[in-house]
Amino acid sequence: MKGCFYGLKGKHLSLVTIVLLCTTILIWGWKKTPILTNLVPPQTRLHLGPEITDDFVDNTVPLEQEIDVGKGVATFVQKDTVKEDLRLGAPPDSEQNSDKSEEISSDIASNQVEKNGILTSVSKEREKHKQVQEAEIDGKAVDVRQKEKAEENNADVQKQNGEIGTSLGSTYANTSVDKLTTHTQTPAPVCNYAKGKWVVDHKKPLYSGHGCKQWLSSMWSCRKTQRTDFAYEKVSWQPKDCQMEEFEGSKFLKRMQHKTLAFVGDSLGRQQFQSLMCMITGGKERHDVIDVGPEYGIVQARGDLRPGGWAYRFPSTNTTILYYWSSTLCDLEPIDPSNPATDYAMHLDRPPAFLRQYIHKLNVLVLNTGHHWNRGKLKANRWVMHLGGVPNTDRKIAVIWKAKNVTVHSIINWVNSQLPKYPGLKAFYRTISPRHFVGGEWNTGGSCDNTTPMSIGKEVLQDVSSDTDAAGAAKGTGVKLLDITALSQTAH
Known part of the structure; x- marks a missing residue:
């Protein structure tokens, strides 16, 4: 019995010794190789693809280093997306699993791991958690730590991806905005019709002074005077650095369909009105044109040599062209309406x-004034300057050119105040046309008898109008300056 007892005891001790020895070998082998990770359920195991190196796992290189920035546009180098480099959740290759199950030897497994480039990273990771791995042999701790590591890696990668995506989006957006800004900051050049020169033009004139009798006053028809030179008919204005569209009456009427164009000013405005009527009709008789003066209060009063203006309508396009006489652009009203010889209040404002x-x-609307501002005209017409509804007592304003300046500013400011009420209205102020008399004024022995155009070859390049009063009044308003002063000066 005793021998049997010792025999059983010896067998039991041998079995325990064998178990301890196997356990020791198993633990030692686990430290040397990750083969035992195959014991972890595949659903919870962290799979490391062969393309992830130890440098990435332990010392993650900022992904910005893999971005090549060229000419303001960020691009990835030899990679389509960041996700292709970070396939942490990809399933393991079936051939690699079969190889690992067949190669049980720790040396062979180590070589295989080293071949895949992950031995160093796995060893370092296990050194950091040696105590946990030794205490929890059943793989639970390994499972937990590996899952936590995977979540940390995924979080870091997502954070880096988000930062890179934001950076790239910002870079791309800024680049696009820069390109758009560059495009929108280069608008087509605007033609400045005030700059240019008079050139010889052999094309047929738009109308003849002999033919446009319906609209042109005889005193302004040079063809009906004793003048023998007509070279001026072969000269036209060429704007600098741009082309001016050829005028066609039919196109003009089509553009002005259902619209009204009004010239308000002195005799130069009247000439502009008559010339436009001749250009539209080509100097030919037009019996279809309707006189619509009464619609605008334009009628010829009893005893007047001519009406206070004209208004004509082209029924084919319902286009109205009119002129209203207002030589000073001031409001005029009789001081004593019952007295035929009464003075007239000339309201400057x-x-x-x-x-x-x-x-x-x-x-x-095209406005103009200028040459009627002189003492002779004021006395002949019995005009008395008024300001604020009462006769002007300011001697400084009583000076003719200063009074004119007050009126020009006043009329432009008033029209500008009306523009918001009538969005379809376009307003222009035409600058003064200088006198061309030589040796004096028209009433002091001056003459204007040039027979050859002196403007050929002369070029107007100034950026500021010679009519400084008008330019100053129109500046900053919605009333556009129609600057003809310099080109008119060089026209003779």
């Missing part, structure tokens, strides 16, 4: 009654 009453019917 009040627009003409015609504009106040009919501006809502206008689409294009």
Whole structure:
């Protein structure tokens, strides 16, 4: 019995010794090779692809280093997306699993791991958690730590991806905005018709002074005077660095369909009105054109040599062209209406009654004044300067050129105040046309008898109008400056 007892005891001790020895070998082998990770359920195991090196796992290189920035556009170098380099959740290759299950030897397994480039990273990771791995042999701790490591890696990668995506998006957006800004900051050059020169033009004139009798006053028809030179008919204005579209009456009427164009000013405005009527009709008789003066209060009063203006409508396009006489652009009213010889209040700061009453019917307005501002005209017409509704007592304003300046500023400011009320209205102020008399004025022995155009070869390049009063008044307003002063000066 005793021998049997010792025999059983010896067998038991041998079995325990064998178990301990196997356990020791198993633990030692686990430290040397990751083969035992095959014991972890595949659903919870962290799979490291062969393309992830130890440098990435332990010392993650900032992904910005793999971005090549060229000419403001960020691009990835030899990679389509970041996800292709970070396939942490990809399933393991079936051939690699079969190889690992067959190669049980730790040396062979080590070589295989080293071949895959992950031995160093796995060893370092296990050194950091040696105590946990030794205590929890059943793989639970390994499973937990590996899952935590995977989550940390995924979080870091997602954070880096987000930062890179934001950076790239910002770079791309900024680049796109820069390109758009560059494009929008280079608009097509605007033609400045005030700059240019007079050139010889052999094309047929738009109308003849002999033919446009319906619209052109005889005193302004050079063909009907004793003048023998007509070289001026072969000269036209060429703007600098741009082309001016050839005028065609039919195109003009089509553009001005259902619109009204009004010239308000002195005799130069009247000439512009008559010339435009001749250009539209080609100097030919037009019996279809309708006189619509009464619609705008333009009628010839009893005893007047001519009406206070004209208004004509082309029925084919419902286009109205009119002129209203207002030589100073001031509102004029009789001081004593019952007295035929009464003086007239010349309100420097009040627009003409015609504009106040009919501006809502206008689409294009062209204003001008200038040569009627002299003492002779004021005395002959019995005009008395008024300011603020009463006779002017300021001697400084009583000076003719200063009074004119007050009126020019006043009329432009008033029209500018009306523009928001009538969005379809375009307003222009035409600068003064200089006198061309030599040796004196028209009434002091001066002459204007040039027979050859002196403007050929002369070029206007100035950026600022010679009519400084008008330019200063229009600056900063919605009233555009129609600058003809310099080109008119060189026209003779």
